[in-house]
Amino acid sequence: MKFREIFKSLKVVLDIEASSKDDAIRKLVDYLPVEKTKKELLYNAIMKRESLGSTGIGDGIAVPHARSLIPKDMCIVIGRLKNPIDFNSLDGKPVKLLFLIVAPPHDTKNRYLITLGKIAELSREISRDKRIFEVETEEEFVNELEKLLDKKS
Numbered sequence: 001m002k003f004r005e006i007f008k009s010l011k012v013v014l015d016i017e018a019s020s021k022d023d024a025i026r027k028l029v030d031y032l033p034v035e036k037t038k039k040e041l042l043y044n045a046i047m048k049r050e051s052l053g054s055t056g057i058g059d060g061i062a063v064p065h066a067r068s069l070i071p072k073d074m075c076i077v078i079g080r081l082k083n084p085i086d087f088n089s090l091d092g093k094p095v096k097l098l099f100l101i102v103a104p105p106h107d108t109k110n111r112y113l114i115t116l117g118k119i120a121e122l123s124r125e126i127s128r129d130k131r132i133f134e135v136e137t138e139e140e141f142v143n144e145l146e147k148l149l150d151k152k153s
Helices: 021-029 036-052 111-128 138-150
Strands: 010-016 056-058 065-067 075-085 095-103
Touching: 010 021, 010 138, 021 036, 021 075, 021 095, 036 065, 036 095, 056 111, 065 111, 075 138, 095 111, 111 138
Parallel strands: 010 075, 065 095
Antiparallel strands: 075 095
16 A cells, blocks of 8 residues: 555654653644544543553654544644653653544454554564654655655555
8 A cells, every 4th residue: 555545644744842742742633634522532542542551653653543433534643843752762762753543443454454564564664764853844755755655665
């Protein structure tokens, strides 16, 4: 599956200033394309999932995620932090890149699970190719991600 097929509804935000895991997640939730009144519910769903175990997967990357009836389709916000933060990651390293995902529970095409798998693949590529941390615009960021993922497909 190609990048554009997986990341249909994607928002990229660069150089976010966040002081903690909670702060970073809250700031990314603000970019989800849902009504303002629903954002707190999504934040709570993501934090509930986070309480089960950190989604910091290593190499400076975290994938906070949750299933919810609020979005009609899967939504992804990628945030690159200005300064790394502690995320209680599996490797103990601070996080600088977050892939926040919210998807409805009834995903007949398994896009949610496929996306989580593709992000795991991307994380391995990103750990070898650090350009994603150096680009200056959202467009350059998306182009770098696309190159990394599509060369694996």
